[in-house]
Amino acid sequence: MSDAVRDAWQAIEASPRRTLAQLFAADADRVGKLSARLDWDDGGAIFDWSKTHLDDDLLAAFEELAAARDFAGRRSALLSGETVNTTEGRAAEHTAQRGIGARDSVEEAAQLHHRMHLLVDAIHRGALGEVRHLIHIGIGGSALGPKLAIDALARDSDGGDGALVDVHVVSNIDGLALEQAFAACDPATTMIAVASKTFTTIETMTNAASAIEWLRQAGVNDPYGRVVALTAAPDKAVEWGIDETRVLPFSESVGGRYSLWSSIGFPIALGVGWEAFDTMLAGAHAVDVHFRDTDGRANLPLRAAFADQFYTRVRGCQTRAVFAYDERLALLPFYLQQLEMESNGKRVTANGDPVDGPTAPITWGGVGTDGQHAVFQLLHQGTIEVPVDFIASVAPGDVLDPAHHQILLTNCFAQGAALMAGGNMAADGKDPARAFPGDRPSATILLDDVDAAALGALIAFHEHRTFANAVLMGINPFDQFGVELGKKMARDIETGGGDFDPSTEALLEAAGLSA
Numbered sequence: 001m002s003d004a005v006r007d008a009w010q011a012i013e014a015s016p017r018r019t020l021a022q023l024f025a026a027d028a029d030r031v032g033k034l035s036a037r038l039d040w041d042d043g044g045a046i047f048d049w050s051k052t053h054l055d056d057d058l059l060a061a062f063e064e065l066a067a068a069r070d071f072a073g074r075r076s077a078l079l080s081g082e083t084v085n086t087t088e089g090r091a092a093e094h095t096a097q098r099g100i101g102a103r104d105s106v107e108e109a110a111q112l113h114h115r116m117h118l119l120v121d122a123i124h125r126g127a128l129g130e131v132r133h134l135i136h137i138g139i140g141g142s143a144l145g146p147k148l149a150i151d152a153l154a155r156d157s158d159g160g161d162g163a164l165v166d167v168h169v170v171s172n173i174d175g176l177a178l179e180q181a182f183a184a185c186d187p188a189t190t191m192i193a194v195a196s197k198t199f200t201t202i203e204t205m206t207n208a209a210s211a212i213e214w215l216r217q218a219g220v221n222d223p224y225g226r227v228v229a230l231t232a233a234p235d236k237a238v239e240w241g242i243d244e245t246r247v248l249p250f251s252e253s254v255g256g257r258y259s260l261w262s263s264i265g266f267p268i269a270l271g272v273g274w275e276a277f278d279t280m281l282a283g284a285h286a287v288d289v290h291f292r293d294t295d296g297r298a299n300l301p302l303r304a305a306f307a308d309q310f311y312t313r314v315r316g317c318q319t320r321a322v323f324a325y326d327e328r329l330a331l332l333p334f335y336l337q338q339l340e341m342e343s344n345g346k347r348v349t350a351n352g353d354p355v356d357g358p359t360a361p362i363t364w365g366g367v368g369t370d371g372q373h374a375v376f377q378l379l380h381q382g383t384i385e386v387p388v389d390f391i392a393s394v395a396p397g398d399v400l401d402p403a404h405h406q407i408l409l410t411n412c413f414a415q416g417a418a419l420m421a422g423g424n425m426a427a428d429g430k431d432p433a434r435a436f437p438g439d440r441p442s443a444t445i446l447l448d449d450v451d452a453a454a455l456g457a458l459i460a461f462h463e464h465r466t467f468a469n470a471v472l473m474g475i476n477p478f479d480q481f482g483v484e485l486g487k488k489m490a491r492d493i494e495t496g497g498g499d500f501d502p503s504t505e506a507l508l509e510a511a512g513l514s515a
């Protein structure tokens with residue numbers, strides 16, 4: 001740790017500890033300072049961090065930390081396509097997909113998008129025969145983004161006229177997942193997308209082979225002719241049997257968990273339309289521009305990372321919760337789990353030294369109001385502090401009586417207020433079982449609506465927040481070696497090549513899997 005980083009952390013640790021109530025009482029303009037609106041074409045969102053413990057002292061100290069970690073330099077390295085993923089010797093060029101990056105990479109992304117657009121149009125026009133269903137097969141970053149986007153946006157799409165395609169995302173190797181998709185699709189009108197950056201992932205390749213077999217058994221003459229590959233390894237896809245014209249490549253420098261902007265977004269374009277996919281890119285671009293051009297505490301992803309670092313490193317919070325008060329964003333917590341935990345769940349710095357404190361907390365969450373009736377008890381009265389993000393939309397997703405959406409939003413805002421205020425629900429205000437400690441932090445992102453631009457912006461905000469956290473901790477968020485050991489052991493078991501502990505041996509034997 002450099003002296004400047006150490007000094008900044010000392011200032012952070014030494015800054016006065018005030019309760020949220022004290023912070024609001026001390027500063028009449030607290031909301032003005034810590035809640036900001038970000039706009040994009042036809043929409044925007046409020047990012048309200050005023051119910052966190054950030055104050056002027058802490059913000060100034062965190063700005064020192066950002067300077068000591070050369071945040072501006074790291075950001076510029078990211079956005080100009082430098083090799084920021086040092087352990088794998090690559091750039092991390094997801095923003096190039098949205099128009100910001102090294103010129104060659106931006107041009108290449110635009111060309112590849114154009115190619116994908118042509119194929120999507122051809123399918124929508126019926127040039128490849130009738131296509132009513134798409135089974136999208138991928139896992140991790142090759143599935144979570146498409147799944148989230150389709151779940152969020154397809155509800156508003158007009159799939160009824162046959163122009164848009166009904167998409168089923170299958171990730172798990174458990175055959176039940178694939179069977180469920182088969183049951184919902186007519187093989188005569190189904191296409192398969194095989195989405196894998198590496199085109200080697202065992203779950204995806206096994207599921208893809210079974211899908212081909214399903215088509216064959218249903219009488220489809222040329223099952224490979226019904227497959228599209230979305231990959232950074234086009235040669236492998238061709239070798240596997242997919243025609244070159246239906247391989248949609250993307251650059252190796254786009255990380256798996258950042259890949260929905262690339263051809264991995266093909267099912268989004270097919271399921272909700274090219275315009276929606278393009279609008280998602282535009283929403284993300286608006287956040288990229290804000291992230292690139294805004295310094296210090298006014299930079300919203302960086303400000304969020306200041307709060308994240310404070311709760312994880314200073315107050316010892318081991319988890320952070322995300323509750324979407326909108327069914328359209330029900331899958332957001334799952335998406336964020338991979339983004340944040342696979343990126344920042346590390347124990348060494350970018351230089352390979354042991355980290356100097358805790359790294360990513362566990363991201364978890366769900367939807368409101370469901371969570372209120374299940375897990376919020378712990379948030380309000382449990383012994384651990386959990387910073388909560390609330391995400392909601394002013395415009396409703398439903399067309400029912402407006403009472404539904406009003407109750408949804410009032411509950412969302414009431415939860416943040418209650419976590420902060422605390423109090424005692426007993427008539428005499430003295431019953432310990434009915435006491436709420438309060439002073440529990442939350443942040444609220446209030447979108448105008450959950451549309452394609454907002455979804456793109458929301459995801460880009462979290463990508464940059466994750467990156468900013470990594471910079472503040474001095475770690476590389478773009479590798480994921482932690483997933484490899486378990487994969488190797490599974491291969492060892494399959495090939496009978498491993499020597500395992502007695503517990504694992506006994507389990508293998510019980511399941512009939514011993515060598």
Ligand SMILES: O=P(O)(O)OC[C@H]1O[C@](O)(CO)[C@@H](O)[C@@H]1O
Binds near residue numbers: 199200204480
């Ligand atoms: O797209 P691929 O290469 O199939 O990888 C799928 C996922 O597997 C991981 O490599 C983790 O095992 C993720 O990072 C990635 O998103």
